Amino acid sequence: MNVKFFNDLVEISEKTGEDLHKVILNWEMLDTGYSSEKLIENTSKLLKVMEEEYASKKDKAFKTLVNLTGTNGKKMYNYVQNAFVGEKVFKAATIAVTMAENNASMGRIVACPTAGSSGVMPGVLLVLEEYGIPRDRLVLSLIVAGAIGKIIATRASLSGSEAGCQAEIGSATAMAAGAAVYATYGSAKQVSNAAALSLKSLMGLVCDPVGGFVEVPCVKRNATGATLALLFCDMAKSGVESVIPLDEVIDAMMSVGRSLPESLRETGKGGIAITPTARRLIKGLNDKFKISGD
Amino acid sequence: MISIIDVIGPSMIGPSSSHTLGAMRISKFVYNLFNSTPDNATFYLHGSFKDTYIGHGTGLALVAGLCGMATDDPSVSKADEISKRSGFNYEFKAIDLGDVHPNTVKIVATKDNLSHEVIGSSVGGGRIKIISIDSISCNITGELPTLVIENDDVPGALESIVRVISLNSVNIAQVSLSRISKGSKIANMILELDDELDNSIIENLRMLKIVKSMIYVKSLNYAS
Ligand code: SF4
Numbered sequence: 052m053n054v055k056f057f058n059d060l061v062e063i064s065e066k067t068g069e070d071l072h073k074v075i076l077n078w079e080m081l082d083t084g085y086s087s088e089k090l091i092e093n094t095s096k097l098l099k100v101m102e103e104e105y106a107s108k109k110d111k112a113f114k115t116l117v118n119l120t121g122t123n124g125k126k127m128y129n130y131v132q133n134a135f136v137g138e139k140v141f142k143a144a145t146i147a148v149t150m151a152e153n154n155a156s157m158g159r160i161v162a163c164p165t166a167g168s169s170g171v172m173p174g175v176l177l178v179l180e181e182y183g184i185p186r187d188r189l190v191l192s193l194i195v196a197g198a199i200g201k202i203i204a205t206r207a208s209l210s211g212s213e214a215g216c217q218a219e220i221g222s223a224t225a226m227a228a229g230a231a232v233y234a235t236y237g238s239a240k241q242v243s244n245a246a247a248l249s250l251k252s253l254m255g256l257v258c259d260p261v262g263g264f265v266e267v268p269c270v271k272r273n274a275t276g277a278t279l280a281l282l283f284c285d286m287a288k289s290g291v292e293s294v295i296p297l298d299e300v301i302d303a304m305m306s307v308g309r310s311l312p313e314s315l316r317e318t319g320k321g322g323i324a325i326t327p328t329a330r331r332l333i334k335g336l337n338d339k340f341k342i343s344g345d
Numbered sequence: 346m347i348s349i350i351d352v353i354g355p356s357m358i359g360p361s362s363s364h365t366l367g368a369m370r371i372s373k374f375v376y377n378l379f380n381s382t383p384d385n386a387t388f389y390l391h392g393s394f395k396d397t398y399i400g401h402g403t404g405l406a407l408v409a410g411l412c413g414m415a416t417d418d419p420s421v422s423k424a425d426e427i428s429k430r431s432g433f434n435y436e437f438k439a440i441d442l443g444d445v446h447p448n449t450v451k452i453v454a455t456k457d458n459l460s461h462e463v464i465g466s467s468v469g470g471g472r473i474k475i476i477s478i479d480s481i482s483c484n485i486t487g488e489l490p491t492l493v494i495e496n497d498d499v500p501g502a503l504e505s506i507v508r509v510i511s512l513n514s515v516n517i518a519q520v521s522l523s524r525i526s527k528g529s530k531i532a533n534m535i536l537e538l539d540d541e542l543d544n545s546i547i548e549n550l551r552m553l554k555i556v557k558s559m560i561y562v563k564s565l566n567y568a569s
Contacts, residue, residue, distance in 0.1 A: 075349070083348040093350050100356040100417070116360060117400050154359030157402045157422035162471070163353045166361045172353070197349035204347055210469060226353075263393075264400050265360040336400065 052081045056298040057202045057243055064239040071239040072191040075198040094197070095190045097161050101173040102180075104160065105146055108153050115155040117336055119266040124149030139178055140281055147174030147277035151270040163193075164200045164209045167216075167260075167269045168223035172196065174277030175227040176234070184234045192234040196226035199246050199297075206298070207305035211258035212317035214308025216272065221253035221304065224276040224283075225297075231284035247293035247300045248283040254300075255307050257315035259322025262333035268323055357471065358409075358421040363448055364401035367467025368394070369421070370565050372410025374475055374487045375452050375463050377562045382412050382433050383454035383461075389440035392447035394467075404437060407450065411435070445476065473565075481533045483521040487565040489537045497555040498524060498532035506534070506556070509549050515540045531557065 054060060060078065064071045076087040110128050113121040127145040134141035147170035154160045160169040176189050200209065203222045208214040228245035232238075237245075253275075261267040293300065314321030323329055357366045376382065388407050390398055398404040402422070409424035410416075412433065420427060428435065442449055446466035453462045464477040465487075475485045478493055485491055496502050503522070510517060516539040524532045547561050 079349050082346050085348050085350065090350060094353065097350075097354045097356060116402055157358055157360065157365070157405065159356060159417050159419045160359045161354055161356045162362055162366075165470075166357065166359050166365075169359070193353055194349060197353040200352035201347060201349050204352055209352070212469070262400065263397065 052078050054078050054082070054202075055206070057199060057246070057301075058296060058298055060198060061239040061243050071233065071242060072194055075194055078198075090194065091190060094193050097163070098176065098186070098190055098193055100159060100161050101150070101177065104153060104158060105150060105173055105177055108149055108158065109146075113152045113156040113158070115152060115266055116157065117262065117264045117266060119261060119264065119332065120155055120270045121152055123270065124152050136278075139182060140278055142181070143174040143178040143277040143281055144274035145174075146177050147171055147273035148270055150174070151273040155264075155266045155270060163196075164204070164222055164226065165211070165219045167211060167265045168219040168273065168276065170270070170273030171220065171223035171227050171276035171280065172230070174273065175231050175280050178281075179231060179234050188234050189230075192230040195233045195242060196230035199226045199229045199242075202298070203301050203304075206301050208308060214305060215256060215311045215316055216258040217250070217253050217256040217304055218308055219258070220272045220276045221250050221256055223273075224249040224253060224280050227276065227280035228283040228287070231280055232287055235284065235288065237284070237288045241287040243297045244291070244293045245280075245283045245287035247295065247297040248286060248291070249279055250297070250300045250304055251293065251295065252279060252283070254304060257311060257322045258317045259315060259324045260317065260319055261324045261329040262336055263317070263319035263324075267329075355471070356417040358406065358417060358419070359402075361401060362471035363467045363469055364394075364397055364403045365406040365421070366416055366471035367448065367469075367473050368403045368450065369406040369410040369414075369416050370471065370473045370487060371450055371463070371465035371467065371475070372407045372452060373413070373416070373565055374410075374465065374473070374562065375454055375461060376411050376413045377565070378461050378463065378478070378493070378560055379454065379456050379459065381456065382431060383456040384433065386411055386433070386435045386452060386454040388435065388437050389442075389451040389453070390437060391440050391442040391445060391449040391451070394448050394450055395439045398437060407452070408433075408435060411452075411454065446474070449476075478535060479533070481521060481523045481535055483535045485519065485535070485537050489518055489539060490541050490564045491562040492534075492536040492538065492542075492550070493560040493562065494534045494536070494550075495557040495559070496532055496534065497557065498530050499555060502532065502555045503534065505553060506536070506550060509546065509553065510536070510538065510542070513543065513546045515542060515546070
């Protein structure tokens with residue numbers, strides 16, 4: 052089963068009438084030898100880590116490694132009832148920020164697909180869980196998200212240093228949007244549309260961490276990802292289609308990534324990382340953290 | 346082929362797979378060489394590891410690895426306190442290792458009168474490359490079980506070792522060889538294996554006359 056395009060999986064599912072996650076489980080078994088039972092079991096463990104970490108950290112302030120962030124999740128947690136965008140979306144953003152701050156403070160996270168973008172998926176999945184989607188369905192949806200990510204990893208990249216933040220937060224958003232569609236019983240085609248809409252909307256996003264630390268802008272971009280994922284899930288399910296199919300969007304993302312200068316690929320030498328405020332913040336930090344030399 | 350589980354995971358300690366997970370896997374490899382926490386270690390940090398060992402948590406991750414912690418143990422962030430309690434002493438130094446990956450560390454560790462020196466790079470996504478073990482150059486990922494052997498430098502040494510291993514139908518993925526010095530009669534070899542070896546095979550290898558010493562290093566497991 053030689054799958055190069057996400058659309059191959061969608062088509063097999065449509066033609067055979069087999070559920071998308073079953074098509075994916077088959078593909079994964081032939082591709083990597085990973086049995087369906089094992090994959091479901093291990094995916095369930097990853098979801099458990101997300102659940103446990105959020106449950107134990109949800110209203111906490113964090114002491115992060117360089118302290119450029121750490122109290123945003125708590126602030127948002129206390130504000131949820133006032134959120135104009137509505138409880139579901141704001142909760143997803145809150146979870147995403149909390150988990151990203153957990154990452155920045157050396158907490159346990161699930162690199163789904165990377166550490167910097169590790170808040171997006173729990174943001175979406177844990178809100179779906181809170182509003183009644185069965186856990187088993189979430190596990191299958193996380194596997195569907197994994198298939199989207201795997202196609203991105205093989206056709207393009209999931210790394211900010213290779214292709215910018217579009218490859219990290221962008222991919223995480225596409226994966227989470229697809230997962231949300233699948234979790235809420237949308238079609239395979241809608242999964243693919245939601246992912247394409249997500250990647251298109253974050254196309255070109257640069258990787259510009261202040262001081263090179265995974266704090267600013269990374270933490271708040273996780274809120275962006277979770278929010279957009281839910282939006283594009285609903286748009287896709289309303290019938291909105293991406294004019295450009297997911298696989299072509301992925302290829303376009305990579306070609307944009309290749310043309311990004313090195314200063315915008317995780318070097319901390321471009322974008323918001325070189326604003327006057329950023330420079331002021333990291334001045335001193337660097338000296339403080341330098342090793343006493345040899 | 347990359348698997349879905351690697352895309353949606355692993356579960357790890359933040360903030361970044363190259364600075365914490367990768368660093369930790371390198372020092373975990375050293376831990377596995379000793380099969381325990383050494384008494385002393387010096388971490389020589391090269392390139393960007395040198396600039397980021399506090400701000401990215403690389404230092405704590407390195408210490409945690411040598412304490413034998415799992416790569417997603419929530420107490421990695423307290424590795425400094427934990428190591429103090431267990432009497433493990435370490436220091437960080439800067440070094441220029443030349444033309445190697447920017448995220449590279451040389452770890453020199455001792456326990457009782459045993460000492461090991463490993464150079465490893467964190468090459469992205471939590472993957473690592475061990476490029477030297479006890480001054481023998483190699484290129485291993487740590488994902489496979491590894492044999493580090495010191496042997497008599499005589500013709501047929503490699504063959505006799507390979508024979509024992511393949512008799513037990515385990516494939517050898519990679520071999521690195523080196524001589525300690527031209528005149529010495531001792532050579533080293535590092536073998537990366539496709540499968541774990543049974544204890545009986547390990548004992549058979551140890552009993553070979555040409556084998557002076559041998560270390561069997563378990564594979565690093567992404568999930569733990
Ligand atoms: S800005 Fe860079 S480091 Fe931060 S989340 Fe995006 S890709 Fe990762």
